[in-house]
Amino acid sequence: xxxxxxxxxxxxxxxxxxxxxxxxxxxxxxxxxxxxxxxxxxxxxxxxxxxxxxxxxxxxxxxxxxxxxxxxxxxxxxxxxxxxxxxxxxxxxxxxxxxxxxxxxxxxxxxxxxxxxxxxxxxxxxxxxxxxxxxxxxxxxxxxxxxxxxxxxxxxxxxxxxxxxxxxxxxxxxxxxxxxxxxxxxxx
Numbered sequence: 001x002x003x004x005x006x007x008x009x010x011x012x013x014x015x016x017x018x019x020x021x022x023x024x025x026x027x028x029x030x031x032x033x034x035x036x037x038x039x040x041x042x043x044x045x046x047x048x049x050x051x052x053x054x055x056x057x058x059x060x061x062x063x064x065x066x067x068x069x070x071x072x073x074x075x076x077x078x079x080x081x082x083x084x085x086x087x088x089x090x091x092x093x094x095x096x097x098x099x100x101x102x103x104x105x106x107x108x109x110x111x112x113x114x115x116x117x118x119x120x121x122x123x124x125x126x127x128x129x130x131x132x133x134x135x136x137x138x139x140x141x142x143x144x145x146x147x148x149x150x151x152x153x154x155x156x157x158x159x160x161x162x163x164x165x166x167x168x169x170x171x172x173x174x175x176x177x178x179x180x181x182x183x184x185x186x187x188x
Contacts, residue, residue, distance in 0.1 A: 002166040002184060003142055004188045006152075008060055016179070017054035018062040019047035019069070019093050023028040029065050033159040035113030037087055046148040047093040047105070058179030061093075061105055068108040068162060074177050081168050084161035110162065112153040116146035120186050137161070144187040 021029075026042045037174055047063060052148040070078070075088050087109035093102040121141035127134055137158050139146075147153070151165040 001144075001148060001187075003147060003163050003187055004166070004169050004182040004184055005140060005182045006162040006164045007056070007183060008066075009179050010053055013054075013058060013062060013179070013183070015055040015104060016058045016062055017049045017051065017056065019049045019064070019125060021045065021047050021063055021065045022066065029067075031105060032067060034111050035156075035159065036113055038089065038109055041089050045091065047091060048096050049093055050096050052097070054145055057093075057102075057105075058177030059177040061064055062179065066160075068110070070106055070108055072104040072106070073175070074172075075108070077125065077177065078108065078152065078168075082111065082112075085150075086152065086160065087111055110152060112150060113156045113159060114146050114153050115156045116143045116153070117141070117155045117157045118143045121186060121188050134176060140185045142185055142187045147187065179182050 007140065023044045023046060027045060031038060038142065057071065059071045059074040061071065063069055069091060078086055079088070088106040089109060090103065090104050091107045093105055094100070095102070101184055117137070118141040123139035124135055124137040135157050142163070151168045153163055155161065161186065172180055
């Protein structure tokens with residue numbers, strides 16, 4: 001099975017609305033990359049947008065946190081493919097000009113972190129921040145034996161990136177989900 005790094009499609013977002021996540025006082029912005037179910041979501045966290053900056057929302061919603069926020073349409077596809085390892089947290093977007101709420105968005109918390117990075121075939125560097133070693137991956141390669149059968153996941157050693165199976169990629173493309181770009185990743 002082929003795998004792809006799922007990325008936001010910056011090349012085709014000239015008329016897309018970009019949201020700003022606000023009120024993060026009680027949450028760490030990286031909690032959604034830890035692979036843990038979030039039970040204490042702060043309902044005060046909202047997104048805001050200015051409609052004059054774009055004409056439409058993409059299904060992978062552009063936002064300043066780089067969070068995996070999706071429309072209901074995209075959420076339903078993800079839920080159908082691999083719902084048991086995903087948590088969908090409703091998040092509202094407020095139009096700054098009108099104060100109107102758009103409530104059909106979901107922050108996707110991927111609760112599947114795999115030890116699937118193949119360091120032998122990846123290109124990466126390690127640097128130290130304080131006492132913590134940080135892995136910066138330039139080119140990902142995955143362990144086929146670990147990733148096989150998973151349709152969407154993050155990696156334990158590099159949790160910011162999202163990976164999807166060829167099956168999920170085809171489903172996204174078949175349903176014309178917008179805002180997604182894919183980079184094929186080798187598996188060994």
